[in-house]
Amino acid sequence: DARVTQTPRHKVTEMGQEVTMRCQPILGHNTVFWYRQTMMQGLELLAYFRNRAPLDDSGMPKDRFSAEMPDATLATLKIQPSEPRDSAVYFCASGFTGIGYSQPQHFGDGTRLSIL
């Protein structure tokens, strides 16, 4: 089965350091999503792209977070500088969507981020 691949699976770093998380979406999917999951808030959408163009990043703290899609096979989420409150599991998901229709989102297994 095709899967969304996320790297790294785990990341521990100190406050103030830059963190980069990577995602390889399922081949053929045109929409990529970034979510954050915490015990308190559950799953929250941070940003998403269709055909590599950012469509909605309203869930993302703009001052320290940035999301990009350098090409169709790679999405990145960066945090600079990182803070302890950023500790969470970050999920990437991909799907095929268009005007008037969308297929279910398929998730990777996440990056578990701990900021000390």
Add this chain to the structure above:
Amino acid sequence: EDQVTQSPEALRLQEGESSSLNCSYTVSGLRGLFWYRQDPGKGPEFLFTLYSAGEEKEKERLKATLTKKESFLHITAPKPEDSATYLCAVQATPISNFGNEKLTFGTGTRLTIIP
């Protein structure tokens, strides 16, 4: 603002003991309601999409149903391997041709099946 509330937060059942999980939602216009299963240390795994009130979908021991205000995930004669957190999410109808792919998730029901 779209909202999803799942109950109960946690449920422990004996193997073979059937039950239902609830997902109540408020959304301006429902485009789709999604059920996912999440195992510890893994990402959510897609189970079902429901689009309109009265719709039902089944997969093995699971059956999802939808009304205008809530969805139920019925689990019949569960087995220990059904233990997981079950997440419900809604997608609102887009207000323009631009589209809306955002999913709003509930906090999940943690299901434990005891052998």
